[in-house]
C-alpha cells in the first residue's frame with residue numbers, strides 16, 4: 401500500500417480505526433445541546449458541564465463552540481468537537497438546531513459514519529425525528545437511538561419501542577432498559593449481561609453522575625418491583641428478537657436504543673461506550689464510480705459545508721472538509737477535483753491558526769476547516785497524487801419560493817456576487833429562467849428562515865439590499881428539457897433551472913401536480929428524493 405508523507409500505511413489505518421465520526425440529531429428541544437456538553441464532560445474535556453446552563457448561551461452553533469473553546473479549553477476544529485475517549489478519537493459534528501435549516505443538517509450527515517438520534521421520552525417521534533430517520537435509513541447511516549429526559553414523566557418504554565418499529569420500519573434493539581418508570585429514573589438494566597447500573601444524582605448535574613453496577617440479585621434487593629418489571633419487559637423484547645445485531649445496525653435496519661437523562665448525565669457513559677464499541681470507524685469511501693478509496697491512499701476529502709462570516713473582522717469563508725483517506729498536513733497543496741487546479745492549504749491554515757484551533761494533521765474521519773476557500777463548493781473533492789471524486793451531496797426538495805431583486809439597481813454587481821455566494825454555500829437554492837432573467841432569480845428553500853438569512857447577508861455582507869416576493873409554489877419536481885414546452889402551456893406551473901443543472905418544475909400544490917400528471921402521463925416529473 402501507499403504511504404503519505406511521513407506516515408506509514410499502518411499508522412494511517414490505525415488512526416482511521418480509532419475514529420468515530422458522528423452527529424447528534426433530533427427534533428429541536430430533545431436535548432441535543434445538553435447531550436453535547438454531557439458527552440464532552442464525560443470524555444473529561446470539560447470540567448463542569450452545566451456551567452453555562454440556561455438556554456441563551458447554549459445553542460450549539462459553531463460560534464458558541466468557539467466560546468466554549470476559549471472558556472473551557474476544549475479542542476474544537478471548526479464545526480467538529482474532537483475528544484478522546486478510551487482508545488478512540490471521537491469527532492462530534494455540529495448540526496443546526498432549527499428545523500428550518502434541516503437542509504444543512506442533511507448535508508452534514510454526508511460527513512458522518514453514525515448518528516445519535518435523540519428522542520424526547522414524553523414526545524416520542526416528532527416531525528423532524530421522522531425526517532431524519534428517513535434520511536439516515538436512505539443513506540444507510542447507522543443510528544443509535546437515545547430516549548432522553550427519562551427523569552421526567554413520559555411514555556411507556558414498550559410503547560416507545562412499538563412507535564419506533566411501526567413508524568420508522570427499523571427494529572429497535574435496546575441495549576439498556578430503564579429501571580423505574582419515566583419520571584422515576586433509577587438506573588438501567590444492561591440487557592447483554594443482566595447487570596444493573598444504578599445512577600445517583602450529582603449536584604445539579606454539574607459533574608459526572610454517580611454510577612454503580614451490580615448483579616441482578618443485588619439489584620432486585622435494592623429496587624424490588626422496579627427491577628423485576630424491567631427484567632420482565634426485557635424478556636418480552638427477547639421474545640420479539642429485539643436484540644442487538646451488529647450487521648443490521650450497520651445496514652441501518654435496526655437501531656440500538658439506550659435510555660438517558662442528559663441533563664443529569666444519566667446514561668451518558670453508556671452512550672460513549674456504545675460509540676466506541678459499536679459505531680463504525682472511518683472506512684474506505686466509495687467514489688463516484690463506485691470504487692472504494694482505501695483509507696491509507698494519498699490524502700482525499702470532500703467539502704460538506706461552506707460557511708461565511710464567522711469572523712466579523714475577516715469576512716472569512718470556511719469550507720469544511722471531511723478527510724476520507726491519507727493524512728491532511730497543514731500547508732500541503734492538494735488538487736481541487738472539479739477544476740483540476742492546485743489548492744494551497746497553507747495560507748488558509750495560518751489565518752485559521754489560533755492556538756488550539758490549528759490543525760497540523762488530520763486523519764480519515766476528521767474534519768478540517770479551510771479559511772478563505774472561496775473556490776470550494778459543497779460537494780467538491782480534494783486529493784493528493786491519485787485523482788478521486790466523491791459523489792456529490794444531494795440537494796433537497798425546496799418547498800418555499802421567493803423572487804429576489806436588488807432594491808437599488810446601481811448595486812447590481814454586488815447583488816449578483818451575493819446571490820452567487822449564497823448559492824455556493826447552499827444557503828438557498830438559486831433557480832433561474834430566461835423568462836425571469838438574471839435580475840430576478842428565484843430562491844428555493846426547505847425552511848422559510850433560510851430566506852431571512854439570505855436577505856440579511858445580502859445587506860450586511862454584500863451591501864446589496866434586496867426585495868423578496870413570495871411565489872405561490874409549494875412543490876418541486878425534477879423534469880427534462882423535452883417536457884418544458886408542454887409544462888410551459890400549463891397554468892400555475894413554472895420550469896426553472898438550478899445551478900447544478902437540474903430542471904425543476906414548480907407546482908402550486910399537490911392537486912395541481914396530480915392534474916398535470918393525469919393529463920400528460922408521458923411527462924417526466926420525478927420527486928427530488930434524498931439520495
Ligand code: G4P
Nearest residue numbers: 428429430431432433434453454455548549552661662663
Ligand atoms: P436542543 O439542543 O435539542 O434544542 O435541546 P436543549 O439541549 O437546549 O434542551 C432543551 C430543554 O430540555 C432544556 O430545557 C434542557 O435543559 C432540557 N433537557 C435536556 N435534557 C434533559 C433531560 O434529560 N431531562 C430533563 N428534564 N430536561 C432535559 P430549557 O428549560 O429549555 O432550558 P434550561 O434553562 O433548562 O437550560
